[in-house]
Amino acid sequence: MTYDTIAVETQGRVGLIRLNRPEALNALNARLIAELDDALAKFESDDGVGCVVLTGSEKAFAAGADIKEMRDKGFVDAFLDDFIGRWDVVARARKPIIAAVSGFALGGGCEIAMMCDFILAADTAVFGQPEIKLGVIPGAGGTQRLTRAVGKAKAMDLILTGRMMGAEEAERAGLVARIVPAADLLGEAIKTAATIASMSLPAVLMAKEAVNRAFESTLAEGIRHERGLFYSLFATGDQKEGMSAFVEKRKPAFANR
Numbered sequence: 001m002t003y004d005t006i007a008v009e010t011q012g013r014v015g016l017i018r019l020n021r022p023e024a025l026n027a028l029n030a031r032l033i034a035e036l037d038d039a040l041a042k043f044e045s046d047d048g049v050g051c052v053v054l055t056g057s058e059k060a061f062a063a064g065a066d067i068k069e070m071r072d073k074g075f076v077d078a079f080l081d082d083f084i085g086r087w088d089v090v091a092r093a094r095k096p097i098i099a100a101v102s103g104f105a106l107g108g109g110c111e112i113a114m115m116c117d118f119i120l121a122a123d124t125a126v127f128g129q130p131e132i133k134l135g136v137i138p139g140a141g142g143t144q145r146l147t148r149a150v151g152k153a154k155a156m157d158l159i160l161t162g163r164m165m166g167a168e169e170a171e172r173a174g175l176v177a178r179i180v181p182a183a184d185l186l187g188e189a190i191k192t193a194a195t196i197a198s199m200s201l202p203a204v205l206m207a208k209e210a211v212n213r214a215f216e217s218t219l220a221e222g223i224r225h226e227r228g229l230f231y232s233l234f235a236t237g238d239q240k241e242g243m244s245a246f247v248e249k250r251k252p253a254f255a256n257r
């Protein structure tokens, strides 16, 4: 597939996807989502990639679903086509994805960022779910993921008023893992992704799976799941390598097996 609306590259073991529709502030249209789906699927099946960074431009991570594309849809078109269902590709990825957010992350842009495993924000980042101003509500998980991230009070405030919040408020609220100066954002995201990609891939995938289970299960079930994954890692060579490297005071060389 040739990419018109995203740019894709690898840097070492890091897969980098840049949303690239500057004329529309990276508004998420069907073409962009299809390309994102394709690029993520390739990184998922590429043994040389251990972590992915998803980013936009300095001005916008993404200003939401493409309003011009959505405006004329009727209920039956939207329901039968289930166009938002295709966005789940980001949430379904097994490899970790870091959202590197600069500028606007609004509506579907905020929702895509929240589907990633964590958000690194530039000090210029602005988050919001302004769908209410368009006569609709968030449709790509915003009412659920934002509420889990920031709690009911702030989620209601943001979703019912459609107001935007800056990076500092987003970090205080727990939406954002870390804020970095805008000029350093991509470098820091790639460095963080490279660190993750240097770990044992089975351990990374299981860590991601275990953390995500915390949102879908009781504490007791989550802990049982974690324990099973933890013991299963003792079947990997990487567990022997990681622990031997510690004892022998050297850097581990993981084989991802």
Ligand SMILES: CC(C)=CC(=O)SCCNC(=O)CCNC(=O)[C@H](O)C(C)(C)COP(=O)(O)OP(=O)(O)OC[C@H]1O[C@@H](n2cnc3c(N)ncnc32)[C@H](O)[C@@H]1OP(=O)(O)O
Pocket (backbone or CB within 6 Å): 023, 024, 025, 027, 028, 063, 064, 065, 066, 067, 068, 084, 104, 106, 107, 108, 109, 111, 130, 131, 134, 137, 138, 139, 140
């Ligand atoms: C996922 C689901 C279910 C829903 C959604 O995501 S609904 C969309 C939610 N997002 C929004 O409502 C944000 C819409 N955009 C804005 O409010 C503004 O563009 C802004 C505040 C992000 C930036 O304002 P600014 O004045 O700096 O820039 P503009 O002139 O407004 O935009 C530049 C250029 O981009 C087009 N644009 C921006 N956002 C979208 C969008 N979401 N869909 C389609 N096109 C978008 C904007 O129309 C303009 O292009 P033109 O000059 O050609 O009209």
